[in-house]
Amino acid sequence: MTVGSQGPLPVHEVFTPAAIESGGTLFLQNCAFCHGKDAGGGETGPDLTRSKLVRTDSKGELIGEVVKNGRLEKGMPRFNLPEGDVTSLVAFVHSQQDKALSQTGVRKGVDDSDLQTGDVNAGKAYFNGPGTCAKCHSATGDLAGVAARFQGLKLEEQMLYPRDAKSKVTVTTGDGKVLSGKLEYLDEFTVALVDADGIYHSWPVVQVRHKVDAPAKAHVELFDKYTDADIHNLMAYLQTLR
Ligand code: HEC
Ligand code: HEC
Structure with a gap:
């Protein structure tokens, strides 16, 4: 019906x-x-x-x-x-x-078979260009092998809305030093991060200023901008990252 x-x-x-x-x-x-x-x-x-x-x-x-x-x-x-x-x-x-x-008849959404219909080069261009993905990601860095970690719709879900993504946090210490990295821990007493070199830092919350940046937020904002074609092309491109 x-x-x-x-x-x-x-x-x-x-x-x-x-x-x-x-x-x-x-x-x-x-x-x-x-x-x-x-x-x-x-x-x-x-x-x-x-x-x-x-x-x-x-x-x-x-x-x-x-x-x-x-x-x-x-x-x-x-x-x-x-x-x-x-x-x-x-x-x-x-x-x-x-x-x-x-838009009767126009059905947005994906089937597994749709995932094969994109254009790799267009996806790559979108990734590095209007998609702004390259601002935060690198095909040879953090996203290298992403298609080996997630397949099919799981990969698409992860792209559209990364699950278990670690938030980023920027901490400004009492003496004005600024550090940022992945938020490791935060409660009312302690804030902790792991920096780009993999080093763990923690502070009593009251002694520093901190700002948490939820990565999923960027993805949610991007969400409205993708067309179905963008998603298919991106998927085609991401699937080459094995
Ligand atoms: C873990 C999977 C899952 C999640 C998460 C989930 N749903 Fe559902 N939802 C289902 C399933 C399965 C059904 C069909 C149940 C049935 O057959 O009666 C359903 C049915 C529904 C229905 C009734 C549709 C109908 O025609 O009878 C509504 C409305 C709905 N979900 C809304 C939501 C909303 C809003 C959320 C988020 C707050 C949500 N669901 C989260 C799995 C989920
Ligand atoms: C403002 C920064 C930002 C932008 C822009 C952005 N992402 Fe992300 N993305 C993240 C963060 C942060 C994560 C979570 C990484 C983690 O926790 O390891 C993530 C996760 C992902 C993941 C899952 C990676 C994994 O290994 O689980 C994929 C795939 C992905 N993004 C694709 C994209 C694509 C495609 C675009 C562009 C359309 C995009 N992202 C734009 C920040 C961003």
Whole structure:
């Protein structure tokens, strides 16, 4: 069944762009792994843009219920999120469905076979150029062998939203020295990093200033810029990094 083939759209409330945007970030963190980055379905979760439940939800009364209670026996976990976050997620899911419905027939998303359709050279050019990937990555450095570490959709997921990525932290010490590296440890008392030479440094939080930079954030921001073609080309290129 295709949803939305009849009847006026949307049937739901109007959501603010801010709610949709923050919902998108939350969706990436919590839901994209199963439902796909655009809610179009993933390895284990159904396509929410075609969901009848989403279609008939007005302002979260149905979606929110599923998110809060889960369907544990069917593989949908339960989320204990603040009410405001649930509202944002609802806004995002609706916006994705609207988008999908308004471009009927154009299905965003990837199948394993899609991963082979990109153009390696175009991917490389995007990586070094407009994608700005080369600002933080090197094909012969940190990303060397990435295609051996992750395959297929896992590689794509890792590219779109790196899991377990270490945050970066910059610490300014009392005497004005600035150090940065991978955040190793942070609680209310201690901040610790490992610098580019692999050396571990730690300080009492009260004695330094520190600024944490979550790497996934850069990826989330890039996310909106990729077209499907960019993703396919990047994937083709990354798959050459073995
Ligand atoms: C571990 C995988 C997983 C994660 C993470 C996950 N889901 Fe699900 N979700 C599922 C599965 C599987 C189903 C289908 C359950 C079923 O068959 O009834 C589902 C169903 C749903 C449904 C009902 C769709 C329908 O048509 O009945 C909604 C809405 C939903 N998920 C939203 C979310 C949201 C929002 C998040 C993030 C907060 C999320 N899911 C995270 C796996 C997941
Ligand atoms: C602002 C910096 C920044 C930009 C720009 C950036 N990334 Fe990342 N990326 C990171 C960080 C940091 C990680 C996490 C690395 C880690 O924890 O080892 C990461 C992780 C990854 C990973 C997973 C690597 C692994 O070994 O797990 C891939 C693949 C990746 N990025 C691809 C890309 C591509 C492709 C682009 C451009 C479209 C891009 N990144 C743009 C900072 C960036």
